[in-house]
Amino acid sequence: QTPNPDAKPLVRQRCLVVSVAVMLRRNVELRHAVELLRKELVASAVERLRLALKQSEDAGGGSLVQLPWRALCRPKEPQLPLWCGVYCQPDESHEAAWERLGQLLGLPAGAFDEAPEHLDERGRLSQEHEGTYGLPPLEEEE
Secondary structure, eight states, X not given: OOOOTTOOOOOOOOOOOOOOOXXXXXXXXXXXXXXXXXXXXXXXXXXXXXXXXXXXXXXXXOSOOOXXXXXXXXXXXXXXXXXXXEEEOTTOOHHHHHHHXXXXXXXXXXXXXXXXXXXXXXXXXXXXXXXXXXXXXXXXOO
């Protein structure tokens, strides 16, 4: 049962949430690794929903709530498998993520490599939910 102390109407939102957890020690028991991944998954879903609700309220509070996707990219210079992630709205591109991460890390936007296909959350969402993620269709002028 979902906690609902204020008896507000509930909304079900189907979504795909990708979660990543890094295990630095090889001797971690599987149950601890699974628990860490579960916590990260919940934290990611909560943050996405919080951002989507805020965006919906800022846009006038309509019934459409679009969950953000996470852009993963890697700085080109250190040849480490270190991936940085930032949440983007459905109408934003990878370039917006590179710009924000560049500002945060003090790097130019061109200093990042895009995630490979298996880590490309937006690509997966675009394929599996065609028309949901991406720029809205252009309206034709008469």
